Amino acid sequence: MKEQLKISMAFLGLLVGAGFATGLEVIQYFASFGINGLWGAVLAGVVMAVAGAVILQLGSYFLADEHKAVFRSITHPAVSWGLDIVVTLTLFCIGFVMLAGAGSNLEQQFGLPAWIGSLIMTVLVMVVGLLNVDKVSSIIGGLTPLLILAVLIGFAYTLFNLPDDFSAVSELATQAESPVSPWWLSAVNYNGLALLLGVSMSLVIGGNHVNMRDAGRGGLLGGVIYTILLILAVFTLLANIETVAGDDVPMLTLFNSMHPAMGYVMVFIIFAMIFNTAIGMFYALGRRVTPSRPSWYTPVFLALCAAGYAVSFIGFDTLMTYVYPVLGYLGMAMVVFLVGWWIYARRRLTEESGHRDTIRDLTEQREDDDADFSSDDESELSDELEESDADSDALAEQVTSEVTGEDDGEDAGDTDPGEKERE
Structure with missing residues (x-):
């Protein structure tokens, strides 16, 4: 059970990254549909739990140390090549966006120049990325409870400060723009996006555990915890939409409204979740680029981090509005392939x-x-x-x-x- 919990926390840490912690993705993909957003959270959670169990178990089965070997084993070479290109490019793109997000996060709260916050994050990622996969996944999983605590605090605060007219709040929430509609497609698209971002590192984490049962159950447990957190986060932001509507970091705004000290706590949590996403992206990317020459990992990984920092000032809004939905659809296709092969090879597994x-x-x-x-x-x-x-x-x-x-x-x-x- 200890191993399963460790795996679930690492998997969860990859899923509830910067977008989840800031609350921006939660509003755009779920709360923007009002009450239906809660049903979307339930649907997304079910898909995530199933996909998590499948991905972690496949990683264990193939003893994966990068994603290409798994894709190549379960799909046609052309499809495998396409998925590999999409995932590899996604790792780098989201990686440097996380570095930029770290700079923006500290700039908003403390007034630090964005390049300093991004540099701090880059150095942290470089240092931790030189550890082995077990230590990296432990660090990712170890930071995840911070976000769980933050969501629970936000939910508890909301229960004691419920709006008088929930229907009016729901109507106000629908004024927020969503990159995908209707609500059910938005939920599944968000699944595809989250899993596309996390699949490479998730396969590596699964590949670091020989026990396939533990890996699968760890992924399932991570998906269940994710479902609960997502529902609580959607409800919390939906109920407080009058306070957080239109803000780039809704969760930070909500915590600042509770008490200024809570805002400083939330800044740290958001920074930790950005780190989780960034280390997951760059570590998996480094592994993917050097599968046949592991001794090259260190210089290649450090070079990729430096390159990510160099281009980390590209705008996040454009990526969220136009690129994220496309990645979501590609992620949905990837999940279909992975789950389909898992069903096909169930006896073999x-x-x-x-x-x-x-x-x-x-x-x-x-x-x-x-x-x-x-x-x-x-x-x-x-x-x-x-x-x-x-x-x-x-x-x-x-x-x-x-x-x-x-x-x-x-x-x-x-x-x-x-x-x-x-x-």
């Missing part, structure tokens, strides 16, 4: 999960000095590794690493002996 359970049990027995590990057990372990769909050497090393609690490397640039070349 179940068998593989059984092999890995046996491999882990035998490995734990072998590594336990107090347990008997006979030649028959050794032979059975060898047979199970051969029958597994995964590369036997890579699987054996990863299982051993999990059982013994050893890291796969001190930083992301280390070349892991069992890391497969997937080019």
Whole structure:
């Protein structure tokens, strides 16, 4: 259960990034439809829970260290190439937009020049991105409870300050522009966008866990928590639409209306969520660009971060209004491919999960000095590794690493002996 919770927090951290934390996406994609926006949140949550379980489990099944190998295995080469291009470009585009957003966030609250806030975020991303994937996902998951706490505080405040006429509030909310309509299509489009942004790092997180059951349940749990948070956020912003309407950072406005000190707290939380999104984008991008040469990761990753900072002053509004809906539709298509293949290969996935359970049990027995590990057990372990769909050497090393609690490397640039070349 501990591993499942860890996975769910990391997955959730990728989903509830800067757009969710600021509240801008929540208003545009959900609250702008009034009461129907709440139904949209429910629909989006159901899709996210299913897709989360599928994506994390597929990452585990393929022991993914980047997204291209997974796409290539489940779709036609032309489709795989198209998805790879879209996801790779999206990683970089959203990555530098997050750097710009960090600058704007600190500028709005503290008056710092935007380039300073962006530089601070870039340095943080560079430092954390040199850690291995397990540490990166732990940091992403560790920051996520901050947003959960913020949403709960906002929701509690709203319950004690409900509007007198909710129908009037709902009508006012519909005056906000939404990039996609009607409400149900907006909800699904938002799903596609969020998953397109998070799929690459989600596959990597799943690939860092051999237990496919834990990975799938972690994704499902993350989706369920996401659903609850989304519903609470939509309700909170909808009920306070008179206060936050027209603002670029609605959540910050709401917290400032509670008390100035709360605004400073929310600035930190938003900055942390921007960091979550930025590190998820650049880390996954660095992994994608260097799959066959892991030793090149560090210089390539740092160069990508520097390039992202250099172009981080491109406007966010244009991206939100015109590019996000297109990415959302592409993300929807990607989810259909992933879920479709998961359904098609369900029996195969179940068998593989059984092999890995046996491999882990035998490995734990072998590594336990107090347990008997006979030649028959050794032979059975060898047979199970051969029958597994995964590369036997890579699987054996990863299982051993999990059982013994050893890291796969001190930083992301280390070349892991069992890391497969997937080019």
